[in-house]
Amino acid sequence: RELDYVRVNGELAKDFGLLRGQKISQQQFQMILEGKFLDGTRCTRAHKNNGYDMTFSAPKTISIAGLVTDKDQEIIKCHERAVLNTMREIEQFYSFAQPKAGVDVKSAGMLWVQVNDGFSREHDPHLHTHVIISNITKYDNKFMALRTRDIMRGDFNKMWGTYYRSNLAREIMVLGHTI
Numbered sequence: 188r189e190l191d192y193v194r195v196n197g198e199l200a201k202d203f204g205l206l207r208g209q210k211i212s213q214q215q216f217q218m219i220l221e222g223k224f225l226d227g228t229r230c231t232r233a234h235k236n237n238g239y240d241m242t243f244s245a246p247k248t249i250s251i252a253g254l255v256t257d258k259d260q261e262i263i264k265c266h267e268r269a270v271l272n273t274m275r276e277i278e279q280f281y282s283f284a285q286p287k288a289g290v291d292v293k294s295a296g297m298l299w300v301q302v303n304d305g306f307s308r309e310h311d312p313h314l315h316t317h318v319i320i321s322n323i324t325k326y327d328n329k330f331m332a333l334r335t336r337d338i339m340r341g342d343f344n345k346m347w348g349t350y351y352r353s354n355l356a357r358e359i360m361v362l363g364h365t366i
Contacts, residue, residue: 198296230330238319245314254312265358273351283334284326294324
């Protein structure tokens with residue numbers, strides 16, 4: 188099974204005419220990052236930061252079992268579900284807009300792109316997913332920048348990486364494996 192693919196997700200996918208989990212092209216990915224709808228029209232003004240990258244990495248033993256020894260697609264699917272469940276939680280708790288300076292409001296959601304990969308730069312088995320959170324949200328039927336103050340905190344990745352690994356462990360145990 189090919190691991191390296193690009194899928195879009197999040198509550199705002201439908202606003203771009205996409206289904207959650209739908210594969211998208213490199214061109215569509217680029218347009219989303221540029222704050223454009225897929226027809227090329229701009230939905231937000233240009234931002235300094237087009238997106239925010241998070242990487243969710245499976246432990247080496249799970250990477251080896253999923254990609255090399257067992258070649259078990261169910262292990263890979265466990266990783267994918269753990270990433271998706273983690274991102275849904277992040278979307279629920281961190282979707283905010285700032286329509287006016289100093290005013291943070293809960294927004295309609297996020298739009299993120301997932302790129303799954305199975306190898307490190309050294310070509311070792313390394314099951315991981317890059318999640319690029321687009322700097323777009325929607326409030327009061329208007330698209331604007333995602334308020335990212337909390338996402339950019341130093342402990343954010345550590346906390347949500349732990350949450351991902353907890354999700355992954357639970358998914359793996361359902362398959363009958365021990366952790």
